Amino acid sequence: MLEIKNLHARIAEDGTEIIRGLNLTVKAGEVAAIMGPNGSGKSTLSYILSGREDYEVTEGDILYNGESILELDASERAAKGIFLAFQYPVEIPGVATMQFLKVAMNEQRKYRGESELSTPDFMRRVKEAAAELKISPEMLKRPLNVGFSGGEKKRAEVLQMALLEPKLCVLDETDSGLDIDALKIVADGVNALRSPDRAVIVITHYQRLLDYIVPDTVHVLYKGQVIKSGPKELAHELEANGYADIIGAAA
Amino acid sequence: MTAHIPAPMTAAESALMDAYAAQLGDLPGDGAVLSARDTLLSELKAAGLPTRRVEAWHYTDLRALLRTVPTYDATAFVQPVEPLTAGSAVLRVLGGHADASGAPEGLDVITYAQSLLDGSAAGDLAARGDEDAIGRLNGSFVRDGLEVSLAEDSVLAQPLELQIVQSAGQSHLRFPFTFGARSKATVIERHLSQGDTASLISSVSDLIIEDGADVTWILVQEQGASDTHLGQLNFELGADAQFRLFVINAGGKLVRQEVHGVVNGEGSDFKLRAVNLMGGESHTDLTFTLGHDVPNTTSTEIIRNVVFDRARGVFQGQIRVAQDAQKTDAKMACNTLLLSDDADFSAKPELEIFADDVQCGHGATVIDLNPTHLYYLQARGIPEKRARQMLVNAFVDEVVEELEDEAVVAALEGIIETWLDRHA
Numbered sequence: 001m002l003e004i005k006n007l008h009a010r011i012a013e014d015g016t017e018i019i020r021g022l023n024l025t026v027k028a029g030e031v032a033a034i035m036g037p038n039g040s041g042k043s044t045l046s047y048i049l050s051g052r053e054d055y056e057v058t059e060g061d062i063l064y065n066g067e068s069i070l071e072l073d074a075s076e077r078a079a080k081g082i083f084l085a086f087q088y089p090v091e092i093p094g095v096a097t098m099q100f101l102k103v104a105m106n107e108q109r110k111y112r113g114e115s116e117l118s119t120p121d122f123m124r125r126v127k128e129a130a131a132e133l134k135i136s137p138e139m140l141k142r143p144l145n146v147g148f149s150g151g152e153k154k155r156a157e158v159l160q161m162a163l164l165e166p167k168l169c170v171l172d173e174t175d176s177g178l179d180i181d182a183l184k185i186v187a188d189g190v191n192a193l194r195s196p197d198r199a200v201i202v203i204t205h206y207q208r209l210l211d212y213i214v215p216d217t218v219h220v221l222y223k224g225q226v227i228k229s230g231p232k233e234l235a236h237e238l239e240a241n242g243y244a245d246i247i248g249a250a251a
Numbered sequence: 252m253t254a255h256i257p258a259p260m261t262a263a264e265s266a267l268m269d270a271y272a273a274q275l276g277d278l279p280g281d282g283a284v285l286s287a288r289d290t291l292l293s294e295l296k297a298a299g300l301p302t303r304r305v306e307a308w309h310y311t312d313l314r315a316l317l318r319t320v321p322t323y324d325a326t327a328f329v330q331p332v333e334p335l336t337a338g339s340a341v342l343r344v345l346g347g348h349a350d351a352s353g354a355p356e357g358l359d360v361i362t363y364a365q366s367l368l369d370g371s372a373a374g375d376l377a378a379r380g381d382e383d384a385i386g387r388l389n390g391s392f393v394r395d396g397l398e399v400s401l402a403e404d405s406v407l408a409q410p411l412e413l414q415i416v417q418s419a420g421q422s423h424l425r426f427p428f429t430f431g432a433r434s435k436a437t438v439i440e441r442h443l444s445q446g447d448t449a450s451l452i453s454s455v456s457d458l459i460i461e462d463g464a465d466v467t468w469i470l471v472q473e474q475g476a477s478d479t480h481l482g483q484l485n486f487e488l489g490a491d492a493q494f495r496l497f498v499i500n501a502g503g504k505l506v507r508q509e510v511h512g513v514v515n516g517e518g519s520d521f522k523l524r525a526v527n528l529m530g531g532e533s534h535t536d537l538t539f540t541l542g543h544d545v546p547n548t549t550s551t552e553i554i555r556n557v558v559f560d561r562a563r564g565v566f567q568g569q570i571r572v573a574q575d576a577q578k579t580d581a582k583m584a585c586n587t588l589l590l591s592d593d594a595d596f597s598a599k600p601e602l603e604i605f606a607d608d609v610q611c612g613h614g615a616t617v618i619d620l621n622p623t624h625l626y627y628l629q630a631r632g633i634p635e636k637r638a639r640q641m642l643v644n645a646f647v648d649e650v651v652e653e654l655e656d657e658a659v660v661a662a663l664e665g666i667i668e669t670w671l672d673r674h675a
Contacts, residue, residue, distance in 0.1 A: 050630050053622075078632035090627040094645025100628070103641065108632035143645075160631060 001065060001199045002026040002049075002168055008059035009048050018044040020224035021060070026168075026217075029196040033210055033235060034203045036221035037243050042203045043087060045221070046172040049201075050084040051077045064168065078104075079111035081167030085157040085174050092144040097156075100144050101126060105163060129162040133189050150177035158189040169193065170201045175209035187212030207239035220246055264300055266320040268292075270421070271391060274323060279364050279394060283373035291378060291390040300384060307382040310565040310597045311536040316505050317479060321449050324420030329445050331414065335471070336658040339412040339439065342397055347422040349395040357405035357434075363396030363425045372398075375427065375457065385483045385509060389423050389453040396425035396454075403431035403461075410437040410469075410659060417478075419448035426456040432489070433463040437656060440468065442482075444475035444502065451479045458486040460494050462516055467495045469659065471666065474503035476531060482508040488548075490516030497654060498525040499663060500535050501670045507536040514541065514548045523552040524654075526647045528667065529562035529594075530674035536565040541581070543572045549580040555647045556587040558594035559674050567599045568613070574605040583613040588620065588646050590639075590675075640675045644668065 002025065009019040018041045026032045036042055048055050049062065051074035061068050069077055092100075106116045117125070130140060133155045145153050154174055161169055171190065175183055190200065190213050202213055210218075210232070218234040219226045220243065227250035228234070238246070260268070271292050278288065300317060301308035329346045340355040354360040366372035376393070378386040397413065413426065430436060440456060452474065460466050474480045480503045488494050500506055514521060521541065529535045541550060556564050564587070572579045585598045600613035620642050628638035644667060651663050 052626055052630075073635065074626060074629035075632050075634045075638070078630055084630055086627070086630075090623055092624050092627065092642070092645065094649050095628075095641055100631075100641075103637065104628075104631040104633055107634060107637060111632065111634075164632065 001028045002201075003063040004060070005063070006060035007048075007057065007062065009044070009055050009057045012054055012056045017058075018055070018224055019048065022221075022225055024219060024226055026199045026201060028199055030217060031194065031200045031202065031213065031215045033215035033218045033232075034201060034221055035205070035218060035235065035238055040221045041224040042221055043172055046084050046170045046203055049077075049082060049170055050074055075107070076111070078164075078166075079108045083161050083164060083166030083169050085154075085161055085169065085171045087173040087176060089145050089153040089157050091146045091148075093146050095144045097140050097142060097144050098126070101160065101163060104160070108164060125163060129159055132162070132192070133159050134185055135159055151179065151182035154178055154182065154186055155189070158186050162189060162193065167197065168199050168201070170203070172203045173205065174202070175204055175206060183209065184212060207235050210235050222247055222250065258299065261300070261314060263317045263320045264314075267388070268296060270320065270323060274392070278392070279367040281368065281370035281373070283370050284367050284376065287373050287376040288391050291376065291387045294378065295384070295387040295391060298381070301382065305382055307538065307567075308384070310567070310599070311507055311534065313384060313507070316534055319449070321420050321451055327417070327419040329416040329418045332416065332443065334412045334414065335439055335441060335662040336410055336412075336656070338658075339410045340407070341412045341414050342399075344395065344397065344413070344415045344424060346417060347395060347420075347424070349397050349424070351397065354399075355407060355409070355411065357402050357407065358411070359400045359402070361398050363398050363427070364394060366398050367393070372425070375425075379485075379511065385453060385481045385507065386455065388481065389425065389455045389483070392421065392423040392453070393425050393455075394423060398427045400429040401431055401434045401436055403433060405431065405434045407436040410439050410656065412439045412441055414441050414443070415454065416443045416445060417450045417452055417474075418445040419450055421451045422453075424452075424454045426454070428456065429459045430461060430464040430466050432461040434461075435465040437467040437469070437659070439471060439659070441471045441473075442480065443473050444478055447475060447477065449477040449479070449504075450475070453481040454483070456484045458484065460486060460488050460492045462489040463491045464489065465493045467497070467654070469497045469654075469663075470499070470508070471663070472498075472500045472502055472506065472508065473666065474506070476502070476533075477504050479503070479505040480508070484508070484510045486512045488512065488514045488516060488519045488521060491518040492516060493520050495522045495524070495654075498523070498537065499666065500525075500527045500529075500537065501666055503533060503535065505534050507538065510537070510539045512541045513544060514550065515544045517545050517547045519548050521548075521550040523550075523554075524650045525554045526650055526667065527554070527556045527564055527566075528647075528670050528674070529557065529564045530559040532561050534563045536567075538565070538567040540569045541571070543570070543576040543579040543581060545573075546575060546577045546579070548576065551581070552583040553650055554585040555650050556585070556596055557590065557643055557647060558587065558596050559590045561591070561593040562595070564596040566597075567601075569601040569603065570611065570613075571603040572606050572609050572611060576606050577608045579606060579609040579611065581609070581611045585615040586646075587615075587617045588643060589617055590620070590643070636675060640668075640671045643671055643675060
């Protein structure tokens with residue numbers, strides 16, 4: 001589903017290279033965890049996958065279902081099924097949450113040549129998905145993410161993900177700022193989306209989230225490269241011994 | 252000693268003088284009205300159209316900007332349209348001709364042509380002062396309009412729409428309104444254009460809001476892309492009265508809308524909310540003066556401007572607080588979204604405070620769309636154009652949503668969305 005080949009990327013503004021020859025393959029149905037110390041390029045990788053214009057790819061390619069997505073902008077990538085759950089979801093005053101959800105769902109449908117949702121159909125979908133994630137109708141009446149607590153923002157991200165039904169989900173530190181109850185709700189939401197035709201990339205610092213969203217593969221990112229890949233047990237190893245051994249071995 | 256040699260008249264100035272001569276026998280009015288018109292025209296001739304050297308017109312050089320004046324055309328065809336909100340009472344001025352029928356109960360309406368003919372309008376025509384080019388132009392040429400009074404304690408259950416439609420030529424209109432004590436009403440002054448022919452419209456609304464009245468006035472300006480709109484709204488606010496004025500400029504090639512208010516009753520509150528949408532090569536000026544003349548009054552002004560393309564915008568806002576007007580609370584904010592490198596906006600807030608125990612403030616900001624907001628919306632599959640529209644809309648909608656009537660809010664949001672569809 002996703003194939004990243006020898007990817008090099010830098011910050012557009014100052015040219016700082018962050019991703020330095022990264023290779024990664026994620027298959028349909030797979031849940032891949034990406035771990036690594038601060039500053040290794042985890043969040044940057046998620047932004048580049050989503051098409052954020054602050055970064056430039058200088059070498060290599062990103063293939064999604066066999067096709068390069070480098071020339072697509074963020075909205076086209078999203079409409080093709082790539083979803084990034086943000087570490088820090090953005091507050092947008094003046095944009096109503098429900099309006100945002102409706103426009104996003106319908107614009108994606110339009111891009112794919114599908115008909116727009118009727119208002120009752122849209123309402124029903126939102127109501128059902130919101131109930132699963134324990135999101136109150138009051139929250140949905142507020143402007144997008146405005147005044148939401150950290151946990152509410154993360155749940156709102158998973159709500160968007162559930163409604164947009166992406167094929168490739170990238171979760172950027174979705175566990176940060178969550179207490180254990182919120183973490184379980186979010187993890188249940190993600191697990192409900194696991195399916196043979198969908199891939200999930202979970203970016204995290206901690207083993208904790210991976211107790212709830214159990215990965216098929218674990219990849220260690222360091223200085224913009226994947227320096228080690230392995231089965232889910234690799235995460236336990238990292239939890240016990242830290243990154244030093246692996247970084248030392250790779251150096 | 253050097254003699255003052257007046258600048259030669261511009262094409263537009265000559266056209267105005269010629270138009271007056273041509274229409275003289277035809278302009279409605281008794282002797283007193285005609286003499287008032289003559290005075291105004293000779294003042295206009297002596298001063299010429301204002302240039303940037305006239306302080307009130309510094310950012311809108313009317314002499315340079317008003318290049319041509321379309322010829323008066325009594326037969327220019329227009330069609331009535333549906334009111335902005337269903338259920339509104341509608342009074343129409345079509346192609347410059349007012350119709351006094353259709354008023355709801357409690358409202359006393361005559362055409363302004365009638366007031367000109369019987370001479371009762373003669374006392375209202377004088378200009379506000381030396382810099383009042385709109386008053387002079389309008390007073391010289393005014394032919395019609397509506398004179399309306401709402402009886403004491405009357406409440407209009409539905410909004411009243413003044414539907415003013417123009418397709419070509421010139422139209423000069425007046426709308427004197429009296430809102431009786433403790434009356435309550437919402438009025439929509441709606442300027443529309445039909446066809447692409449250039450028009451010149453001047454429109455002066457004079458509002459007297461008596462003690463305890465509660466008035467919402469919504470001025471919607473949607474002239475065509477080649478039209479000139481010169482508007483003026485004057486108001487006096489009585490004791491314990493409430494006045495909410497909402498201005499939306501969403502059209503016109505050359506637009507100047509003036510608002511001049513005097514707060515002369517204690518305990519009153521005034522709110523101005525304005526949305527100025529500017530695109531193409533247009534020039535839009537909102538000029539506002541407010542006098543707090545008595546103690547214990549409040550006012551707030553929030554102006555939101557959106558500027559695309561090579562458009563130019565101006566906001567001048569002046570609040571004067573008289574020496575006696577202690578405990579005045581006045582706040583003014585002007586926020587501008589500049590969406591092109593060639594767009595231009597000038598903001599000139601002024602406070603003149605002669606009292607010592609007051610709360611007064613003003614602020615002006617200029618911003619671009621937040622790139623992080625844009626990215627977030629795009630990352631959810633919303634194409635850039637639509638995402639930009641949503642963010643621009645969010646910037647102005649905050650102001651629109653303050654209006655209480657949901658049907659009015661929906662109608663104004665519709666106007667804004669339609670405008671953004673064409674320009675964003």
